[in-house]
Amino acid sequence: MHENFNTPCVVVDLDIAEANITRFQAYCDSHNLKLRPHIKTHKLPDLAQFQLKSGAVGITCQKISETEAMIANGGISDVLITYNIIGEAKTQRLRTLSERVNVSVVADSSAVVRGLGEAFADAEKPLAILVECNTGANRCGVSSPAAALELALEISQRSGLRFAGLMTYPPVGAAEEVQAWLGAAKELIEGHGMAVSIISSGGSPDMWQAHKVAVATEYRIGTYVYNDRSLVARGVCDWNDCALTVIATVVSVPSSNHAVIDAGSKVLTSDLLGLDGHGHVLGRVDLKIDQLSEEHGRLWSDDDIDLSVGDTVRIIPNHACVVANMLDHIELVRGNSRVGSTAVVARGQVW
Amino acid sequence: MHENFNTPCVVVDLDIAEANITRFQAYCDSHNLKLRPHIKTHKLPDLAQFQLKSGAVGITCQKISETEAMIANGGISDVLITYNIIGEAKTQRLRTLSERVNVSVVADSSAVVRGLGEAFADAEKPLAILVECNTGANRCGVSSPAAALELALEISQRSGLRFAGLMTYPPVGAAEEVQAWLGAAKELIEGHGMAVSIISSGGSPDMWQAHKVAVATEYRIGTYVYNDRSLVARGVCDWNDCALTVIATVVSVPSSNHAVIDAGSKVLTSDLLGLDGHGHVLGRVDLKIDQLSEEHGRLWSDDDIDLSVGDTVRIIPNHACVVANMLDHIELVRGNSRVGSTAVVARGQVW
Numbered sequence: 001m002h003e004n005f006n007t008p009c010v011v012v013d014l015d016i017a018e019a020n021i022t023r024f025q026a027y028c029d030s031h032n033l034k035l036r037p038h039i040k041t042h043k044l045p046d047l048a049q050f051q052l053k054s055g056a057v058g059i060t061c062q063k064i065s066e067t068e069a070m071i072a073n074g075g076i077s078d079v080l081i082t083y084n085i086i087g088e089a090k091t092q093r094l095r096t097l098s099e100r101v102n103v104s105v106v107a108d109s110s111a112v113v114r115g116l117g118e119a120f121a122d123a124e125k126p127l128a129i130l131v132e133c134n135t136g137a138n139r140c141g142v143s144s145p146a147a148a149l150e151l152a153l154e155i156s157q158r159s160g161l162r163f164a165g166l167m168t169y170p171p172v173g174a175a176e177e178v179q180a181w182l183g184a185a186k187e188l189i190e191g192h193g194m195a196v197s198i199i200s201s202g203g204s205p206d207m208w209q210a211h212k213v214a215v216a217t218e219y220r221i222g223t224y225v226y227n228d229r230s231l232v233a234r235g236v237c238d239w240n241d242c243a244l245t246v247i248a249t250v251v252s253v254p255s256s257n258h259a260v261i262d263a264g265s266k267v268l269t270s271d272l273l274g275l276d277g278h279g280h281v282l283g284r285v286d287l288k289i290d291q292l293s294e295e296h297g298r299l300w301s302d303d304d305i306d307l308s309v310g311d312t313v314r315i316i317p318n319h320a321c322v323v324a325n326m327l328d329h330i331e332l333v334r335g336n337s338r339v340g341s342t343a344v345v346a347r348g349q350v351w
Numbered sequence: 352m353h354e355n356f357n358t359p360c361v362v363v364d365l366d367i368a369e370a371n372i373t374r375f376q377a378y379c380d381s382h383n384l385k386l387r388p389h390i391k392t393h394k395l396p397d398l399a400q401f402q403l404k405s406g407a408v409g410i411t412c413q414k415i416s417e418t419e420a421m422i423a424n425g426g427i428s429d430v431l432i433t434y435n436i437i438g439e440a441k442t443q444r445l446r447t448l449s450e451r452v453n454v455s456v457v458a459d460s461s462a463v464v465r466g467l468g469e470a471f472a473d474a475e476k477p478l479a480i481l482v483e484c485n486t487g488a489n490r491c492g493v494s495s496p497a498a499a500l501e502l503a504l505e506i507s508q509r510s511g512l513r514f515a516g517l518m519t520y521p522p523v524g525a526a527e528e529v530q531a532w533l534g535a536a537k538e539l540i541e542g543h544g545m546a547v548s549i550i551s552s553g554g555s556p557d558m559w560q561a562h563k564v565a566v567a568t569e570y571r572i573g574t575y576v577y578n579d580r581s582l583v584a585r586g587v588c589d590w591n592d593c594a595l596t597v598i599a600t601v602v603s604v605p606s607s608n609h610a611v612i613d614a615g616s617k618v619l620t621s622d623l624l625g626l627d628g629h630g631h632v633l634g635r636v637d638l639k640i641d642q643l644s645e646e647h648g649r650l651w652s653d654d655d656i657d658l659s660v661g662d663t664v665r666i667i668p669n670h671a672c673v674v675a676n677m678l679d680h681i682e683l684v685r686g687n688s689r690v691g692s693t694a695v696v697a698r699g700q701v702w
Contacts, residue, residue, distance in 0.1 A: 006440050006702040040645060062646045083646065084602040086613070086661055089357050108603050111660035139647055140603040140611050251435040252459050252491040260491050262437070262702075266676055270621040294391055294672060295413045295434065296490055309462035310437055321645060325617055328699035348679035348699060351357040351613075 004338070007249040007312060008263040010323060010330040012042075014339060016243035017225050018050060024207060024224050025054045031211040036060050036080060036200065038222035039070055041321040043346035047225060049075050058102070060202075060220045064093050065349035071101050072345070078102045080130070080200070082167060082220065084112045084140065090351070091119035094127075104128035106167045108141050113154050113161065120160030128164035129155050130198060135181040136171035145185035152189050165198030165217075172205045175212035183215045205234050228320035229280045230273040239282065244320045246279070248297065250311040259299045259307045263315065265292040267326050271319040279315040289315070355689070358600040358663060359614035361674060361681040363393075365690060367594035368576050369401060375558060375575050376405045382562040387411050387431060387551065389573030390421055392672040394697035398576060400426050409453070411553075411571045415444050416700035422452050423696070429453045431481070431551070433518060433571065435463045435491065441702070442470035445478075455479035457518045459492050464505050464512065471511030479515035480506050481549060486532040487522035496536035503540050516549030516568075523556045526563035534566045556585050579671035580631045581624040590633065590667060595675060597630070597666040599648065601658045610650045610658045614666065616643040618677050622670040630666040640666070 005011065021037075028035040037051045038060040048059050048070060058078030061067040067079050078101065085094050085105055094116075097103050107113045107129050120127045131151045134141030142148050148166060155163040166185055170178045178201060186196045201213050202220030204227075210219045223230075226244035227237040248263035268278050270292060278289040278297065287305075291298040299305065299313075307313070317323045324330065325347045332339040356362065372388075379386040388402045389411040399410050399421060409429030412418040418430050429452065436445050436456055445467075448454050458464045458480050471478045482502045485492030493499050499517060506514040517536055521529045529552065537547045552564050553571030555578075561570045574581075577595035578588045599614035619629050621643060629640040629648065638656075642649040650656065650664075658664070668674045675681065676698045683690040 006438070009701055083613075084660070086600050086602050087357070108605065109660050112602075115661075134605055138605070138609070139642075139644065139649060141605060143605060249437050251437050251463075254459065254485055254489070254492060254494060258489070262434075265620070265622060265673055269616070270623070270673075271616060272621070291490075293490065294676075298490060309435070309460050310466075322616055322621075325645075326699070327701050329701050348677070350360055350678050350680050 005247050005331060007247050008267045009247050010267065010327055011245050011247055011333055012226065012330055013243045013333050013335065015334045016241060017047060020225055020227060020241060020243060021051050021054050024221065025056070027208070028210070028219060029055060033210060033216065034218035036218050036220050037225065038062070038202070038220050039066065039346065041222035041225055042324055043344045044342060045070055045073055045076070045345065046342070052076065057218065063349065063351065064090055064097065065351060066346040067097055067103065069346035069349065076101065081105045084108060086112065086115060088119070091115050095119050095123060098123070098125060098127055104130065104164055106130045106132040107151065107155070108132040110151070110154060113151065113158065117158040117161055123160045126160050126162040128162050130165045130167035130200060131155070133166050133168045133181065133185060135168045135178045136174055137169050139169055141168060145181065145188050148185040149188045149192060152194055153192065156194060163194055165196045165200065167200040170201050170203060170206070172203065175206070175209055179213045179215055182213065186215060204231055205236060207236060223321055226320035226324065229275060229316050229318045232316070233275060239280070239316060242316045244317070244324060245282070246315045246317055246323060248313055248315060250307045250309055250313065253305060253307055253309055257301050257303065257305050259305050261297045261299060261313060262295065263297045264295040266294045267323065268292060268297060268315065268317050269319065269322040269326065271322050273318050275318050279317045282314045282316060284313070356598050356682060358598050359618045360598050361618065361678055362596050362598055362684055363577065363681055364594045364684050364686065366685045367592060368398060371576055371578060371592060371594060372402050372405050375572065376407070378559070379561070379570060380406060384561060384567065385569035387569050387571050388576065389413070389553070389571050390417065390697065392573035392576055393675055394695045395693060396421055396424055396427065396696065397693070403427065408569065414700065414702065415441055415448065416702060417697040418448055418454065420697035420700065427452065432456045435459060437463065437466060439470070442466050446470050446474060449474070449476060449478055455481065455515055457481045457483040458502065458506070459483040461502070461505060464502065464509065468509040468512055474511045477511055477513040479513050481516050481518035481551060482506070484517050484519045484532060484536060486519045486529045487525055488520050490520055492519060496532065496539050499536040500539045500543060503545055504543065507545060514545055516547045516551065518551040521552050521554060521557070523554065526557070526560055530564045530566055533564065537566060555582055556587060558587060574671055577671035577675065580626060580667050580669045583667070584626060590631070593667045595668070595671045596633070597668055597674060599664055599666060601660055601662040601664065604656060604658055604660055608652050608654065608656050610656050612648045612650060612664060613646065614648045615646040617645045618674065619643060619648060619666065619668050620670065620673040620677065622673050624669050626669050630668045633665045633667060635664070
């Protein structure tokens, strides 16, 4: 049926996406783990609603503007923004947001806590803050359980702010270390008389090992809704579980072993995630997408390319989250039935 | 002055962009080479107007939707779409476009020519087609001068179509080979009684060697308007010639030699273009942007990172064309003066 689409286009199979959501919700339920999906992957309010209806406790966003777009039409009342919100313009918008929905954020430094404290000093409803912990991924986060305690104390002493727990963006395959780190921090903070209500971990690559970080109370996860080539490569899912595909048309077959499609880096993006090539052409393990220009993708085969101008191919991208972010609209299907086109409302926002 | 922007944001200095346009126009004028800028880089009608006013003969687009967005407000009357337009939906939109402005396209196969021929069979104004030639870049293009002749004959025999010349997306640093290829094709085609009115080459990396392909009549170029880290690395321009920068805020300084900024792959993109790291932090040669997540960029230094939460940095990205495509709006400045915000109208289009 993908012959019916104008290309390049991003297509999401809602049946697959919903099955992915349901399956991981059941896993979390069976482990008494709360699920808080990250909408950075789909940026679609309807899918967020489905996630909530399926049992998610709220959503995760990465940006103020994303959050504003996601809650615009109602139905979403609990948002964790896993980002250090910096600067008065943003902390003021955060305050406005917090008057509409339950919003919590993270912080990993006094500077961030100070900024939030100034914006919420006279707020009726205090802002819930999780202390972000660097459990080994070396992105953001305080560097030790002692530093987590220190920041927790600082938060709890500020009017308008409320210490709500710990958050980490964990390294992959390190459940034991993450558990030890967060467990130590929890013990230390509770030892100082503060409740650690929420311990939030996450990540799609380790989704089926989420229960191994037993101290965690909730799990944040984005890519699982669509899955992608990187997660198939890690053995987390199968090609059949990939809900997002890019449909492209062969626009040139310049030689017997190469062809060119109308999907380039402005649709597939250049994200490699450690993989070789720029996506998997469904049904054609012999093909490699070996080169991208902005609007061209080159398919290469060691054998006969066996494609003609006008043929369409369906590609599972390396990284679904960035591909879903490239076009204003995506196509929705259920199996072979077209559902319609939808705007990716929370994309392209400036800040 | 970049402390005044909410981040992350993409900022274009119009003074620099206009100087870039003027400088290369002067180069082309001095070599009797027509200039046809590729708007894929900026996707802004106002900059296209400036390019035309400066002496460009028309613009280049890569997509139908880009062209529609660029001509919507008038003032642009000549567009070359350097793409094989495939499928009835697109060829019909092309026909509609051709009734509004002078539009020409490329083709590198009989299949493409047939499709265009069907859409334009009864057109009053025939569609001008350039035969795309593979002069060594191995993307699209017919594989030999003889194949170019064959396709030129096919075009000229179709009612509604007009053979207008040759087009190539050339390999970098291969002026001699490109000249030989195109020269042979021109001679062959002219030997069969057809005029080769236009020979179109292009590319920013070789922009100052454009005159070396003496047979070319016009040059297509996109990145030169903004320049970027990849072109500085090739010695084509200087940091001061880079008109597009990304301004980001330091959101975390988790260790003495690393910091995290609020620009990730959803602004900077993962395009490397052979470079190490994800951009150049102006004024800080010691810093490397060594890792991107979607909304986080990691700065790493072998020495003291010397940055605080809330500091802003200004980044020259690896590849300006893809960065300009990421956000709905960009900021325009002239030196230290803010001009305003503008919508990037031709971005995010589905096809």
